[in-house]
Amino acid sequence: MGVEFIYPEFEVVRNYDRCIACRVCERQCANEVHFYSEERGVMISDEAKCVDCQRCVSLCPTRALKIVKSDSTLRENANWQNDTIKEIYKQANSGGVLLSSMGNPKPLPVYWDKILINASQVTNPPIDPLREPMETQVFLGKKPSRIERGKDGKIKCELPPQIALSLPVMFSAMSYGSISYNAHASLARAATELGILYNTGEGGLHEDFYKYGKNTVVQVASGRFGVHEDYLNAGAAIEIKMGQGAKPGIGGHLPGAKIVGDVSRTRMIPERSDAISPAPHHDIYSIEDLRQLVFSLKEATQYKKPVIVKVAAVHNIAAIASGIARSGADVIAIDGFRGGTGAAPTRIRDNVGIPVELALAAVDKRLRDEGIRGNVSLVVGGSIRSAADVIKAVALGADACYVATAALLALGCHLCRTCQSGKCNWGIATQRPDLVKRLNPDIGSARLVNLMTAWRHEIMEIMGGMGINSIEALRGNRLMLRGVGLNEKELEILGISHAGE
Amino acid sequence: MRIPSGCAIAAVISRTGRRMTGGAIMEAMKPMHDRSNGLGGGFAGYGIYPDYKDFYAFHMFFDCRDTRKKCEAFLKESFEVVKGELIPTRKMPEITDEPIIWRYFVTPLRSVLADLQLDEKEFVARTVMKINVEMNGAYVFSSGKNMGTFKAVGFPEDVGVFYRLDEYEGYSWTAHGRYPTNTPGWWGGAHPFTLLDYSVVHNGEISSYDANRRYIEMFGYKCTLQTDTEVITYILDYLIRRQGLTLTEAASVIAAPFWSTIENTTNSYEKEKLRYLRTVFPSLLITGPFSIVLGFDGGLMALNDRLKLRSMVVGEKDDRVFIASEEAAIRVMEPDAEKIWAPSGGEPVIVTLKEGAF
Numbered sequence: 001m002g003v004e005f006i007y008p009e010f011e012v013v014r015n016y017d018r019c020i021a022c023r024v025c026e027r028q029c030a031n032e033v034h035f036y037s038e039e040r041g042v043m044i045s046d047e048a049k050c051v052d053c054q055r056c057v058s059l060c061p062t063r064a065l066k067i068v069k070s071d072s073t074l075r076e077n078a079n080w081q082n083d084t085i086k087e088i089y090k091q092a093n094s095g096g097v098l099l100s101s102m103g104n105p106k107p108l109p110v111y112w113d114k115i116l117i118n119a120s121q122v123t124n125p126p127i128d129p130l131r132e133p134m135e136t137q138v139f140l141g142k143k144p145s146r147i148e149r150g151k152d153g154k155i156k157c158e159l160p161p162q163i164a165l166s167l168p169v170m171f172s173a174m175s176y177g178s179i180s181y182n183a184h185a186s187l188a189r190a191a192t193e194l195g196i197l198y199n200t201g202e203g204g205l206h207e208d209f210y211k212y213g214k215n216t217v218v219q220v221a222s223g224r225f226g227v228h229e230d231y232l233n234a235g236a237a238i239e240i241k242m243g244q245g246a247k248p249g250i251g252g253h254l255p256g257a258k259i260v261g262d263v264s265r266t267r268m269i270p271e272r273s274d275a276i277s278p279a280p281h282h283d284i285y286s287i288e289d290l291r292q293l294v295f296s297l298k299e300a301t302q303y304k305k306p307v308i309v310k311v312a313a314v315h316n317i318a319a320i321a322s323g324i325a326r327s328g329a330d331v332i333a334i335d336g337f338r339g340g341t342g343a344a345p346t347r348i349r350d351n352v353g354i355p356v357e358l359a360l361a362a363v364d365k366r367l368r369d370e371g372i373r374g375n376v377s378l379v380v381g382g383s384i385r386s387a388a389d390v391i392k393a394v395a396l397g398a399d400a401c402y403v404a405t406a407a408l409l410a411l412g413c414h415l416c417r418t419c420q421s422g423k424c425n426w427g428i429a430t431q432r433p434d435l436v437k438r439l440n441p442d443i444g445s446a447r448l449v450n451l452m453t454a455w456r457h458e459i460m461e462i463m464g465g466m467g468i469n470s471i472e473a474l475r476g477n478r479l480m481l482r483g484v485g486l487n488e489k490e491l492e493i494l495g496i497s498h499a500g501e
Numbered sequence: 502m503r504i505p506s507g508c509a510i511a512a513v514i515s516r517t518g519r520r521m522t523g524g525a526i527m528e529a530m531k532p533m534h535d536r537s538n539g540l541g542g543g544f545a546g547y548g549i550y551p552d553y554k555d556f557y558a559f560h561m562f563f564d565c566r567d568t569r570k571k572c573e574a575f576l577k578e579s580f581e582v583v584k585g586e587l588i589p590t591r592k593m594p595e596i597t598d599e600p601i602i603w604r605y606f607v608t609p610l611r612s613v614l615a616d617l618q619l620d621e622k623e624f625v626a627r628t629v630m631k632i633n634v635e636m637n638g639a640y641v642f643s644s645g646k647n648m649g650t651f652k653a654v655g656f657p658e659d660v661g662v663f664y665r666l667d668e669y670e671g672y673s674w675t676a677h678g679r680y681p682t683n684t685p686g687w688w689g690g691a692h693p694f695t696l697l698d699y700s701v702v703h704n705g706e707i708s709s710y711d712a713n714r715r716y717i718e719m720f721g722y723k724c725t726l727q728t729d730t731e732v733i734t735y736i737l738d739y740l741i742r743r744q745g746l747t748l749t750e751a752a753s754v755i756a757a758p759f760w761s762t763i764e765n766t767t768n769s770y771e772k773e774k775l776r777y778l779r780t781v782f783p784s785l786l787i788t789g790p791f792s793i794v795l796g797f798d799g800g801l802m803a804l805n806d807r808l809k810l811r812s813m814v815v816g817e818k819d820d821r822v823f824i825a826s827e828e829a830a831i832r833v834m835e836p837d838a839e840k841i842w843a844p845s846g847g848e849p850v851i852v853t854l855k856e857g858a859f
Contacts, residue, residue, distance in 0.1 A: 143782075466708055476716065
């Protein structure tokens with residue numbers, strides 16, 4: 001027995017001078033950490049179950065609780081770090097693949113943090129967004145390469161279908177099933193109010209949310225869950241999910257325990273059956289097959305919906321993107337290796353894929369070198385954390401960004417990274433009705449609107465500082481970026497100069 | 502590398518095609534002396550080569566005789582060169598370190614065009630790009646028909662004297678004085694920037710530069726000149742010559758109306774067109790301060806950035822229209838100039854010759 005023991009990661013610190021034994025923590029914790037001892041008349045806890053989601057800390061009326069990292073450690077070893085050793089114990093105990101949630105937490109380089117933004121001084125005036133118009137609207141989709149005129153000399157103004165966004169941000173794919181009904185309601189309502197889009201992920205579209213269709217991307221993934229003609233026509237765009245940054249090369253797995261009620265109906269699969277998406281689309285074994293799916297979806301929607309192809313950032317991403325740009329797709333979405341997930345094998349999440357900053361720079365350059373950048377728009381995700389990340393992504397060449405983790409944080413997520421347990425105390429990554437109801441969509445959508453409104457203000461301030469009054473003049477404007485502490489190769493790939501150059 | 506700069510610009514055109522010497526435009530630059538810093542000045546004249554009007558006039562800088570010989574040999578492979586000569590200049594203490602300055606009147610060989618399946622202008626444009634990018638020490642700074650640019654490191658009024666512009670006659674002239682904040686002392690860096698018969702003089706620094714450059718380079722243009730004005734020239738060539746836009750349409754791409762203005766446009770075709778052009782060419786929107794004068798065969802277009810962050814005034818007298826950074830410059834050219842006005846941001850002022858005037 002002793003050999004299987006792993007000392008708990010966190011400690012629950014309770015200030016007994018403050019604790020009034022109101023038992024709020026006990027009621028709030030789906031992990032059943034807290035309980036009341038009748039015998040001793042005090043609250044006690046089983047910290048082995050704690051995931052550090054901070055729910056009890058946030059709701060304790062007397063601020064009696066805090067969760068700290070346990071200081072019971074193994075002997076220090078730079079090679080064999082604590083986590084590495086504990087993972088070995090876990091695998092020796094279970095024989096299983098380790099599962100994790102949310103994005104890669106390893107200390108790998110975050111290139112956004114090594115890129116700095118320019119501002120105008122003297123030779124060119126900064127523009128004050130409080131006094132001058134500052135435009136953040138973008139249109140995603142294929143742009144015609146030639147202007148055509150009718151017999152009357154007038155320009156023929158028909159455009160391929162475009163996605164209009166009030167700012168270059170969309171909420172990225174999270175399925176109904178992996179997150180709750182109330183989380184979806186919050187995202188859909190916020191996207192509608194903001195004039196942006198949210199994404200159904202591979203879980204189908206709940207019938208209540210068809211009314212938000214103009215602000216919805218409907219996803220078609222390898223399991224084809226929830227896909228039917230009305231679904232395809234319900235959204236503003238269709239996304240073919242080829243891969244995900246958190247788990248490139250593998251499919252998804254929603255455990256049967258979460259496939260209940262409306263989730264089962266929306267996915268169009270029986271209750272309690274595991275929803276396993278295959279690693280590939282079994283009708284896409286090569287690029288020419290992708291082209292067929294793109295056009296099948298366009299046929300099904302009378303060529304009225306732009307088609308997004310989402311891929312994980314992998315080594316050969318530039319060539320892959322070049323193929324996709326010639327496949328009839330209107331938008332390419334690239335998901336970096338730091339992107340979030342509701343559940344992924346830990347080894348894959350932490351070791352597969354490449355940073356989205358490098359992938360974006362390489363893809364944008366390749367498409368320009370080939371003269372086909374206008375064929376597609378580029379959307380990037382995989383840990384866009386702030387307005388500054390958005391600005392940097394756009395200046396590197398992105399048309400827009402996908403955000404998901406930041407949106408979940410706005411809804412209350414505390415990044416405890418245990419979504420796979422289905423016991424999210426914040427009502428986000430769970431299907432338990434008692435937990436789901438903790439997330440109020442009125443408040444959730446308002447907080448999402450706040451977050452994006454704040455980002456929009458920041459984007460406008462930073463753009464104005466650069467003397468740019470429209471986001472399209474920033475797109476691909478790499479002279480506005482400088483690297484700090486990057487080597488020659490990194491600068492070359494990013495296509496930017498070092499600070500001071 | 503890119504070198505930001507402030508500047509002075511001036512232009513004049515006779516709508517009836519009356520030819521004027523370069524004297525007046527040189528005078529116009531004098532009251533704006535402080536807008537330049539002696540690191541670049543230049544002029545473009547239209548209608549100045551009537552005897553060779555059917556030939557492309559290549560104005561070129563060479564670093565040495567060898568480069569010139571090599572370049573001539575290259576030109577003769579695909580062009581008929583009807584004349585090649587030194588561009589006449591005056592020696593003067595204000596202008597030094599001049600390169601070898603030469604001009605050629607050329608026309609592409611029909612057989613070469615047929616072979617490459619290119620129209621004449623496209624082939625000439627590609628040749629200019631090729632020389633400027635690939636031939637070290639050789640640089641084409643003017644390549645239109647019956648027009649020419651003249652530029653140097655120096656104050657514009659001296660540059661005009663140096664090139665003996667009082668001895669040329671044209672129906673329109675543009676001028677530029679440069680205030681770069683950093684300079685390699687490079688003659689090619691002075692304005693105007695030209696391609697075929699398009700020439701651009703520009704006062705300003707564009708904040709959208711790299712977005713514009715990286716987009717336009719997809720279509721065979723190469724920005725080699727370390728300055729943002731070059732990209733404006735290529736954008737206008739692309740929009741007008743290659744995409745067939747009118748001047749007004751091209752202006753509505755580079756100085757696009759705000760979306761809110763577009764939404765409030767009452768004419769439905771106009772609204773649809775503006776929306777369309779802005780959606781199709783988002784990467785060709787130019788932001789940051791600029792006032793430019795585009796010279797072309799048969800006219801001029803003046804344009805400010807959409808916020809009007811640089812001064813620019815227009816005036817008229819009889820058949821002539823004047824454009825300048827300051828009214829003082831117009832008054833020097835014509836003390837009795839009338840209807841002096843400042844066009845709003847993004848509002849193009851297009852002046853063309855009366856039909857058959859030239």
